[in-house]
Amino acid sequence: MTTEDIGALLHAEHLQALGVANALEVRIMGADKNRPLGPTAPADRKFVDELVAALDDAICRHYRFEEETLFPLLQTAGLQDVTAMLTGEHETIRTMAGELRALAKNSAATPLDQQQWTRFRETAMDFIHAVMFHIQKEEMGVVRSLSLMLGAAASADLAQRYRAMQQGGDATP
Numbered sequence: 225m226t227t228e229d230i231g232a233l234l235h236a237e238h239l240q241a242l243g244v245a246n247a248l249e250v251r252i253m254g255a256d257k258n259r260p261l262g263p264t265a266p267a268d269r270k271f272v273d274e275l276v277a278a279l280d281d282a283i284c285r286h287y288r289f290e291e292e293t294l295f296p297l298l299q300t301a302g303l304q305d306v307t308a309m310l311t312g313e314h315e316t317i318r319t320m321a322g323e324l325r326a327l328a329k330n331s332a333a334t335p336l337d338q339q340q341w342t343r344f345r346e347t348a349m350d351f352i353h354a355v356m357f358h359i360q361k362e363e364m365g366v367v368r369s370l371s372l373m374l375g376a377a378a379s380a381d382l383a384q385r386y387r388a389m390q391q392g393g394d395a396t397p
């Protein structure tokens with residue numbers, strides 16, 4: 225059995241979240257930027273499915289794990305200010321993710337109207353910036369030094385617990 229470390233798992237999901245941010249950017253700024261999301265284009269259906277899954281997993285589940293399991297350990301290690309800042313950013317991003325999720329879900333039944341599409345694009349823009357900034361901070365301030373801070377055994381144990389969460393399909397939007 226290979227031992228995983230929690231930093232590597234979180235890093236992999238950060239890359240996944242950046243992939244979503246990139247797909248969002250292409251949809252709202254690329255060739256189709258003036259065409260609201262709707263149910264008829266197969267590419268839109270795929271985009272919405274992937275977006276909703278990623279918001280549930282790489283954002284909501286990931287944040288919950290960090291807040292409930294990882295951050296308390298970091299607080300014990302003296303990083304209270306860092307975890308407070310990161311948790312605040314989670315709140316902001318979660319609100320935007322909820323809005324994007326709701327609009328994307330609507331679009332699977334009826335095309336978004338112009339006002340909804342503008343709202344989606346504006347929220348997506350803010351979401352992209354916030355997610356990129358957040359990940360950058362976590363990668364530099366936390367992920368790199370995680371196994372050093374926690375020790376290899378604790379890091380492997382956390383990885384195992386997070387794997388179980390991933391496999392349980394545990395997600396609350």
Ligand SMILES: [Fe+2]
Pocket residue numbers: 234238286290362
């Ligand atoms: Fe993270």
Ligand SMILES: [Fe+2]
Pocket residue numbers: 287290310314358362
């Ligand atoms: Fe985070």
